[in-house]
Amino acid sequence: MARLSRDGDGQPPGRRGPEHASPVVAGRPACAHARANRLQSSQGQLQTLADRLISAQEEERTRIARDLHDDLGQRLVSLSIALSNLKRRVAESGDDTLRRDLATLQEQAAQASSDLRHLSHDLHPGALEHMGLSDALRARCAEFTEEAGVRARLIASEDWNDPTDAIALCLYRVAQEALRNVAQHAHASHATVSLERLNSHVRMRVSDDGRGFDVATTALVRASD
Secondary structure (H helix, E strand, C coil): CCCCCCCCCCCCCCCCCHHHCCHHHHHHHHHHHHHHHHHHHHHHHHHHHHHHHHHHHHHHHHHHHHHHHHHHHHHHHHHHHHHHHHHHHHHHHCCHHHHHHHHHHHHHHHHHHHHHHHHHHHHCCHHHHHHCHHHHHHHHHHHHHHHHCCEEEEEECCCCCCCCHHHHHHHHHHHHHHHHHHHHHHCCCEEEEEEEEECCEEEEEEEECCCCCCHHHHHHHHHHC
16 A cells, blocks of 8 residues: 655645745745845945046046156256257357257257157146046047147037046047057058947047958957967
């Protein structure tokens, strides 16, 4: 005769009441929700840390740019003035060789002053604070055209309005680096920086007519290395 087997609690298999439901199965939604909360909290902490790091970097950039401008920049200005005065005195002596040497030194001092000004601007774009993102990028495109010989322009959509300072700074840095890559690698003659609003999002695109590369081929080369 067949016997009805029972579990350790005396209940037939499969006839347990709600109080005997598996704690593992019942707890899965709660565990998943807890993991999601922990993940969201971790992502928030990482974002906060990244924001602090960017702020610290920008503060250091600003300090270095100010020191370069106020100290080294003023020294170069004083050197250029002294060379100009000396050049006039040498011109009166009639020594053409010495006059040409001084003219060369004067040109080098002027170039060093220009390089320092560009370095200070790269470290801390003051135009971004005073002009806003679109005007600062437009000015940067004009400077880039003069420096690199690549005609650059900014195109902003009709509904464009500048984002918050933190986002504007990030976008400016991205455009700055992208234009630098265009000058160094693209062999382009024209470059375009475009800004547009997409609902609550901001999109910036930097394009050029230079030499590109095949993404798949580059990925294979990197994988083989």
